[in-house]
Amino acid sequence: MPNRFVLSGALLLALLALAPAPARAQGGFGLDLSGDSTPQAPLEQGEEPPPDSGSLGLDLSSGPNAELQPRLAYVGLDTPERAGAAVSKRWVGWLQSAAFRTGRVVRAADPAETRKQLGAEYAALVRCQEAECMKAAADTLDADLLTTSRLALEDDGWTLRLWTYDRDRGVVETDTVTGRKPADSAFIREAGTVLARRVTELARPRALLKVTCNVSQAVVRVGERMLGVGSVEAKLPPGEVQLIVEADDYTPSTRTLTLVAGETKEVAVRLELNGPSPEGPGLDAVANLKSSRKKSSGPSVFSRPALYTTVLGLAAVGAGVALGMGLRDVGQATDAEGVRQITRTEYLAAQRKDALATALMAGGGAVAAGSLVWLIVVPARSEPVSSSVAPVAGAPASPGMALHFVFGGSF
Missing domain, CATH: 2.60.40.1120 (Carboxypeptidase-like, regulatory domain)
Known part of the structure; x- marks a missing residue:
C-alpha cells in the first residue's frame, strides 16, 4: 500500500514537470519600467511589438566614469492627442532608456523627480522650446543637458519633436521624427535612435x-x-x-x-x-614719501633767481660806495686857508651824486640781504614762507622769522 502512494506521487511530479511553461509577457524579458498600464491596441499582421523601456533591463546611467559625466534630465512628453496620450508612458520610458544606454550621460532627474522639484513650473517647462525657459530649470536640476518632447498629429502625420538644451553653450538643439501612428514600434525606435545620437553629440565629460x-x-x-x-x-x-x-x-x-x-x-x-597692507605702508604711500623728499630738497642753487638778485644787490652797494668815495676826494681839495671854493653848479651836482650813492647803497643792501635770506632760509623750511616788503603799522607780529636791516650814512 505505501509503495502505491509513492508511485502515484512520483507520477504526479513527472506530469507537472512535463507541463508547458506559462507564456512570457510580451516585450523581451517581461519588464515594463515605463509604468504604462494602458492596454495596447492589437497588433496588425506582421507588425513587431513596440519596444518598452525595460526590454533590455539595462541602465548605463552609472558606471566607473559616471562621476564626471554630464547630467541629463528628461523632462517629459507633451501629448495633446488622445491617441498619443494612450502610449505616452511607453514613449517616455523608451526615450529615457535610449539616452542613458549611450553610456555618455548620467541621470539628473526623471519626469517624476522633475515634477516634484519644479512644482507649478513643470507644466510650462514640458511645453518649453526656448533656451530662456530651460535655463532656470537646468540650474535647478543641476542638469547639463535637458530634453523636452512633443508627440502630436501634424500636417505630415504623427510627429515627435525633441528639444535638447545644452547648458554649456546656452542653446537648444531640435530633432524631428515622423511615423504612421503613435504605437508603431519602428516610429518609437527611430525616435530613441535620434535622441541617443543627439545626446552622444552634446555630451562632454566634465x-x-x-x-x-x-x-x-x-x-x-x-x-x-x-x-x-x-x-x-x-x-x-x-x-x-x-x-x-x-x-x-x-x-x-x-x-x-x-x-x-x-x-x-x-x-x-x-x-x-582693500587698502594698505598691515605690515607697512602701501606702495602709494612709499611713492608719495619719495616725491615729498625730492620736493623738500629744493631746486639747485644756480637755478634760483635769489642768487642773481643777491649779486645785483651787492653790485648796487659797490656802485654806491664807489660814487661816495669820489665825492670824498672832491671834498678834500682845499686852498691855503682850508676853504674849498666850488661853484653852485658843482655843489648841486655833488649833492645829487651823494643822494644817488646813498640810494644805491641802501637799495642794493636791502635787495642783497632779502635775496640772501630767500636763498638760505626759505629752502630749509617745510612750508613756503610768505614775505612782505614792509610790515603794516599796527599789525600783529608774525610767528615766523623777522629780519630788520638799517642802512645809513652821510657823504
Whole structure:
C-alpha cells in the first residue's frame, strides 16, 4: 500500500514537470519600467511589438566614469492627442532608456523627480522650446543637458519633436521624427535612435574644479555662472575658463584656468583686504614719501633767481660806495686857508651824486640781504614762507622769522 502512494506521487511530479511553461509577457524579458498600464491596441499582421523601456533591463546611467559625466534630465512628453496620450508612458520610458544606454550621460532627474522639484513650473517647462525657459530649470536640476518632447498629429502625420538644451553653450538643439501612428514600434525606435545620437553629440565629460578660499563669504564664479560661496566644488566642461572670486571689502581675484576632461583641478585663492597692507605702508604711500623728499630738497642753487638778485644787490652797494668815495676826494681839495671854493653848479651836482650813492647803497643792501635770506632760509623750511616788503603799522607780529636791516650814512 505505501509503495502505491509513492508511485502515484512520483507520477504526479513527472506530469507537472512535463507541463508547458506559462507564456512570457510580451516585450523581451517581461519588464515594463515605463509604468504604462494602458492596454495596447492589437497588433496588425506582421507588425513587431513596440519596444518598452525595460526590454533590455539595462541602465548605463552609472558606471566607473559616471562621476564626471554630464547630467541629463528628461523632462517629459507633451501629448495633446488622445491617441498619443494612450502610449505616452511607453514613449517616455523608451526615450529615457535610449539616452542613458549611450553610456555618455548620467541621470539628473526623471519626469517624476522633475515634477516634484519644479512644482507649478513643470507644466510650462514640458511645453518649453526656448533656451530662456530651460535655463532656470537646468540650474535647478543641476542638469547639463535637458530634453523636452512633443508627440502630436501634424500636417505630415504623427510627429515627435525633441528639444535638447545644452547648458554649456546656452542653446537648444531640435530633432524631428515622423511615423504612421503613435504605437508603431519602428516610429518609437527611430525616435530613441535620434535622441541617443543627439545626446552622444552634446555630451562632454566634465572636469572637477575644487576652489578653496580664505574668506568664507566669498562668491565663486566661472564667467557668469555662480558656483557657490566660500570653498566649492563643481563639475565643469573642459576648456579655458575665467575664475572670479570676490567678497565685500576684499580685492577680487581673477585668473584663467584650463580644465581637462576627466581631471581634477584644485585652486587655492587668498583674498587681500582693500587698502594698505598691515605690515607697512602701501606702495602709494612709499611713492608719495619719495616725491615729498625730492620736493623738500629744493631746486639747485644756480637755478634760483635769489642768487642773481643777491649779486645785483651787492653790485648796487659797490656802485654806491664807489660814487661816495669820489665825492670824498672832491671834498678834500682845499686852498691855503682850508676853504674849498666850488661853484653852485658843482655843489648841486655833488649833492645829487651823494643822494644817488646813498640810494644805491641802501637799495642794493636791502635787495642783497632779502635775496640772501630767500636763498638760505626759505629752502630749509617745510612750508613756503610768505614775505612782505614792509610790515603794516599796527599789525600783529608774525610767528615766523623777522629780519630788520638799517642802512645809513652821510657823504
